[in-house]
Structures are given as C-alpha cells and as structure tokens.
Amino acid sequence: MSAKFLTTTAVAALIATSAATSALAEIELGIYGGYQTSPHSRIEGTLPNTGDYSELIGWEGKPFAAPPYYGLRATYWRENNSGFALEWTHAKVYGADDSALFDRLEFTDGLNIITVNYAKRWPGKWNQFTPYVSAGVGIALPHVDVTPADPADGGRTYEYQQTGPAARLTAGASYALNDNWNLFSEYQFTWSQNDADLEGGGDLSTRIITNSVNFGISYSF
Numbered sequence: 231m232s233a234k235f236l237t238t239t240a241v242a243a244l245i246a247t248s249a250a251t252s253a254l255a256e257i258e259l260g261i262y263g264g265y266q267t268s269p270h271s272r273i274e275g276t277l278p279n280t281g282d283y284s285e286l287i288g289w290e291g292k293p294f295a296a297p298p299y300y301g302l303r304a305t306y307w308r309e310n311n312s313g314f315a316l317e318w319t320h321a322k323v324y325g326a327d328d329s330a331l332f333d334r335l336e337f338t339d340g341l342n343i344i345t346v347n348y349a350k351r352w353p354g355k356w357n358q359f360t361p362y363v364s365a366g367v368g369i370a371l372p373h374v375d376v377t378p379a380d381p382a383d384g385g386r387t388y389e390y391q392q393t394g395p396a397a398r399l400t401a402g403a404s405y406a407l408n409d410n411w412n413l414f415s416e417y418q419f420t421w422s423q424n425d426a427d428l429e430g431g432g433d434l435s436t437r438i439i440t441n442s443v444n445f446g447i448s449y450s451f
Contacts, residue, residue, distance in 0.1 A: 256307040260414065262446025263300045266293040268323045269439055273335075277432040279382035280331060287325040287335070289438065297322070297339055301444065305349055315347040317366060317398070319420060321440045334377035334386065341438060342371040343396045343420050351404075360412075361403045370396040370422035376434060384430020394423035404448065412448045417441075 268289035276282050293299035299322055305315035320340040329335050347366030355361055370393045377386040402416020420440045427433055 255309070256450055258303075258305040258307060258412075258448050258450045260303045260305070260446050260448035261300070262303075262414070262416075262444040263298060264293065264442050264444035264446075266291045266299045266321055266440055266442035268321075268441070271436050271438055273325070273329075273434055273436040275428075275433040275435050277331070277378060277380075277383035277428070278430055279380055280378075283331055285329055285331060287436070288328045289323040289325050290327070291322060291440070292324060293322065293442075295322075299340070299442070301446075303347075303448075305347075307349075307351070307450075311351050311353060313349045313351075315349055315364060315366070317343075317345050317347055319343045319398070319418075319440075321420065321442070323438055323440075329379075331379055331383075332376060333379045334375060336375045337372040337424070337438075338375060339373035341422065341424075341440070342373070342390075343398060343422055343440075344368045344371060345396060345398050347398070347400070356403070358406045359403050360406070362401075362416075364398075364400045366398045368396050368398075370394050370424055370438075372422075372424060372426075374426045374428075374434075376426070376428055378428075378430075378432070384428055384432050387426070387429040391426050393426050396420065396422040402444070410450055412450065414444075414446050414448060416444045416446075418444055 301319040303317040307313040326335040345366030345368030347364040349364035351362035398420045404412040404414035
C-alpha cells in the first residue's frame with residue numbers, strides 16, 4: 231500500500247472526524263512547496279559481501295527536480311486557536327555522489343514524513359497576518375531506492391518501507407486573502423530515523439534531517 235494512499239485516507243478520516251466533533255470548529259486544508267535541503271549524515275549497516283560499513287553522506291535535496299518537494303496539511307482549529315493537524319511531506323534526498331559503496335542511494339519518491347501535529351496561532355496579531363507554530367511526531371515512510379556498487383552485495387532495492395519514527399517543527403505566518411483563502415510561508419524542520427532492509431540481505435540505517443522554506447495556499451471552512 232503506497233504512502234500516498236495511506237496519507238489521503240488519513241486526511242479524509244481527520245476531516246470527517248473533525249467535522250462531526252463541532253460545527254463551530256474550523257478546518258483548514260493547505261498545500262505547499264518550497265526549497266528543501268538536508269545536511270550530512272552517516273549511513274551504517276551490513277552488506278552480504280562487504281560486511282559492516284559506515285560512510286558520511288552529503289545529501290542533496292533537489293527540491294525542484296521531478297518528483298518535486300511538496301506537502302499537504304489538514305488542521306482542525308478549535309475556538310481557542312489551538313489545533314491538531316495531520317501532515318504529509320514529500321521530501322527528497324540524493325546521496326550516491328558521496329558513496330563508494332552504492333551506485334544509487336536515494337529516497338526520492340519520496341522521503342515521506344507523516345506526523346500528527348499540535349498547533350497554535352495568533353489571528354490578528356499583525357493585521358491580516360497570523361503567526362503560528364506547530365510540532366508533531368509520526369513515522370517515516372520513504373521510497374527506498376538503493377543499488378550497491380558490488381553486485382555481490384545485492385540488487386536494487388526499490389520499494390516503500392516504514393523505516394522508523396519522525397518528528398517536525400514548524401514556524402510561519404499566513405496572510406488572509408478573504409474569509410476562506412490564505413497564503414502562508416514558513417520554516418520547517420524534520421527529523422527521521424530510517425532503518426531500511428536491502429535486496430539480497432543487507433541493511434542501511436541513517437538519520438536524516440531536512441530544513442525547508444515553504445510557500446503555500448490554504449482553504450478554511
């Protein structure tokens with residue numbers, strides 16, 4: 231079952247549950263893109279022929295290359311301007327250029343981060359601008375795309391895997407176009423632990439951080 235299907239189903243469930251909870255509540259649906267990078271991290275594991283390995287990888291985000299970086303968020307705002315959200319981010323990292331052991335080393339369809347967030351906003355703080363912050367925890371569900379340089383270490387791994395826990399922090403501000411539509415910009419940080427099984431019996435473990443500046447649009451009802 232794909233990450234996209236799981237996320238779409240979860241968003242729909244959140245909306246249905248929230249709408250039934252209170253007619254006075256506000257639901258906000260948002261979509262965003264932006265510029266995403268990832269700092270260096272170490273990959274470790276075991277390969278059938280090579281044995282134990284460890285490499286420092288300088289990840290590249292390439293947010294505008296297909297498939298692009300983007301995210302979806304559904305937020306249930308309560309009357310006290312705190313709320314809960316379900317968020318899915320399709321981030322990406324490429325690392326083969328820094329690896330002597332792998333011809334292909336990437337999570338590009340994507341490094342899917344799915345979290346449940348707690349959010350707080352301050353409407354009217356700066357006229358039509360509303361600052362907000364949120365924090366969330368969840369899972370990493372990346373598309374693992376890895377090929378060892380040595381064929382004796384296994385073939386290409388090309389599949390979605392649930393690889394470990396994830397977390398995110400967000401701070402930004404929205405601008406009200408009218409009663410329903412808003413533009414927003416934000417900084418977002420994500421952390422994920424990724425322990426992947428590789429074709430042929432190997433494994434790979436790495437912690438990946440992303441930093442992004444997002445720009446998006448949302449609709450409230």
